[in-house]
Amino acid sequence: MGRTITAFWDESFIAHEQPAGEFESEWTGRLAYRQPHPDRPERLKNIYSILQAELADHVTLADVEPATRVQLERTHTADHIDDLQAFCADGGGRITAETGANEHTFRAATHAAGAACLAAEHALEHSLDNVPYAMVRPSGHHAQPEQVDGFCYFNNVAVAADHILETTDTERVAIVDWDVHHGNGTQECFEDRDDVLVIGIHNDHWSWDPEAHPQTGDLDEVGTGDGEGYNVNVPLPPGTGDEGYEHVFDRIVEPLLRSYDPDLLLISAGQDAGTMDPLGRNVVTKGGFEELGRRARVLADEYAGGNLAVVQEGGYQVSHLAYATLGVLEGVLGVETGIDDPMAWMDEDYDSARRTIEDIATYHSEYWPALE
Ligand SMILES: [Zn+2]
Numbered sequence: 001m002g003r004t005i006t007a008f009w010d011e012s013f014i015a016h017e018q019p020a021g022e023f024e025s026e027w028t029g030r031l032a033y034r035q036p037h038p039d040r041p042e043r044l045k046n047i048y049s050i051l052q053a054e055l056a057d058h059v060t061l062a063d064v065e066p067a068t069r070v071q072l073e074r075t076h077t078a079d080h081i082d083d084l085q086a087f088c089a090d091g092g093g094r095i096t097a098e099t100g101a102n103e104h105t106f107r108a109a110t111h112a113a114g115a116a117c118l119a120a121e122h123a124l125e126h127s128l129d130n131v132p133y134a135m136v137r138p139s140g141h142h143a144q145p146e147q148v149d150g151f152c153y154f155n156n157v158a159v160a161a162d163h164i165l166e167t168t169d170t171e172r173v174a175i176v177d178w179d180v181h182h183g184n185g186t187q188e189c190f191e192d193r194d195d196v197l198v199i200g201i202h203n204d205h206w207s208w209d210p211e212a213h214p215q216t217g218d219l220d221e222v223g224t225g226d227g228e229g230y231n232v233n234v235p236l237p238p239g240t241g242d243e244g245y246e247h248v249f250d251r252i253v254e255p256l257l258r259s260y261d262p263d264l265l266l267i268s269a270g271q272d273a274g275t276m277d278p279l280g281r282n283v284v285t286k287g288g289f290e291e292l293g294r295r296a297r298v299l300a301d302e303y304a305g306g307n308l309a310v311v312q313e314g315g316y317q318v319s320h321l322a323y324a325t326l327g328v329l330e331g332v333l334g335v336e337t338g339i340d341d342p343m344a345w346m347d348e349d350y351d352s353a354r355r356t357i358e359d360i361a362t363y364h365s366e367y368w369p370a371l372e
Contacts (some may be wrong), residue, residue, distance in 0.1 A: 293331025
């Protein structure tokens with residue numbers, strides 16, 4: 001049967017819902033149609049469904065324990081945790097301009113963080129023959145130590161990295177975040193530390209909410225103090241596609257992981273760089289995501305002791321997200337379903353991407369000679 005995946009899953013991931021309005025924004029009454037929020041339960045229902053339909057022989061579901069208070073408080077303030085719990089117990093509502101909660105959100109968020117911790121533990125206990133996938137909602141990478149942001153409440157990968165560094169003899173964790181938005185929360189959690197290397201590959205974009213979301217993601221945010229050089233932002237131009245992402249991996253991710261030599265590789269796997277995603281402007285196809293999944297496995301094998309955990313982040317075109325995530329997991333498994341991308345028709349702008357990637361590699365080579 002070959003490689004398998006253990007998918008960590010809890011029903012609360014689809015019970016958590018956000019308020020409808022004008023796409024992600026509050027309802028103004030100007031429009032005829034009150035649109036569902038883009039972070040819909042259907043995102044995860046479709047991933048669940050396509051894995052059952054196409055990879056059932058390879059994927060086993062596993063139950064999730066919620067992250068403990070101790071695990072959450074390594075990353076988040078007690079007030080942040082208490083406030084979210086009380087808000088959800090009260091029925092929820094809109095928290096920031098684009099993010100809300102219902103009565104199930106606290107359970108979902110604590111279970112998502114718990115799933116990431118279990119996935120990271122699983123990665124250390126098993127070889128690449130059985131790779132953990134935290135099939136979670138809500139996502140985590142925008143969540144800051146004391147701030148909900150961008151449909152995220154607790155920073156799942158950050159909680160997992162801190163859990164592993166605190167409770168095992170692991171010394172270095174690498175996080176590769178290919179979600180199309182900048183993982184500002186993850187950057188903030190680790191920017192002054194050298195025991196976590198954060199590589200954030202995203203579209204260059206503005207802040208969507210000056211109150212809750214700082215303007216971040218630029219090249220010059222390289223980390224501070226002990227962490228200087230260990231935060232590597234890769235802001236890509238709109239229109240970057242399969243070849244552009246492969247080039248990022250060849251030119252930046254591979255040399256960095258080779259140099260850093262982590263004990264564990266965590267992937268913040270948001271598939272909203274997918275072609276047709278309403279919240280991204282890149283054009284990665286299912287085949288491109290398959291290649292990203294394959295490279296994650298190969299890089300974990302070569303440079304991270306075979307310790308790989310995949311943690312779900314964004315992806316908002318609910319049909320394409322399922323195909324894209326199927327691609328990621330096919331790549332991780334080394335299995336081909338033979339299913340083509342049903343929505344790919346946009347050309348990518350490889351020339352712009354390649355020029356930008358070369359500039360980015362040159363910039364970071366100040367800290368990483370392997371990028372020269
Ligand atoms: Zn995203």
